[in-house]
Amino acid sequence: QSVLTQPPSTSGTTGQRVTISCSGSSSNIGSNYVYWYQQLPGTAPKLLIYRDNQRPSGVPDRFSGSKSGTAASLAISGLRSEDEGDYYCAARDDSLSGWAFGGGTKLTVL
């Protein structure tokens, strides 16, 4: 059971917009930054969003993050087939003195 809760799967058609939710608590999302990672099949995770809603250089502006209270979400607009993979949220957890990940959401592009 992950400390951060994500839906196990979501799907969308090419060009569509999808959102992935990440629910936590006051000890993690409620008091620390949220990060989002993309893991394409057979590869290592890649940073998509840092500090709740900032994109590293090179990440397309189709990807955006937001946070409100103890919940965060990742939005992907203009969906492409190459976006198909797993997406994880992460945040530092003060009660664990460490880091928590969501269970991951598998995105399928139909």
Place this chain on the structure above:
Amino acid sequence: QVQLVESGGGVVQPGGSLRLSCAASGFTFSSFGMHWVRQAPGRGLEWVAFIRYDGYNKYYADSVKGRFTISRDNYRNTLYLHMNSLRAEDTAVYYCSKEGPASYGGGFDYWGQGTLVTVSS
């Protein structure tokens, strides 16, 4: 560019030990904290351990506390994970990851390709 290359994975019997290494290049290794994160087959990501840039502070997930030790050699630009009393549930791909800069507020900004550890008799 940042490169993180893990090594040392393999097959080990339950109760055995293994040491993983992560060779870092492309950044000032001694200025950044480092993490180990693992991923069991077909499962999600699990944070394992973190070591501060100077090696003086270390943090562990409850699942590995007392069995795993994270360390680093800032002269060799290398991160280590010493794993003892291994269990079947430790079977996973182990990734090393660099802590993000202060402007990122931390996090994990670069990842290695991972090394597979299989605990089986």
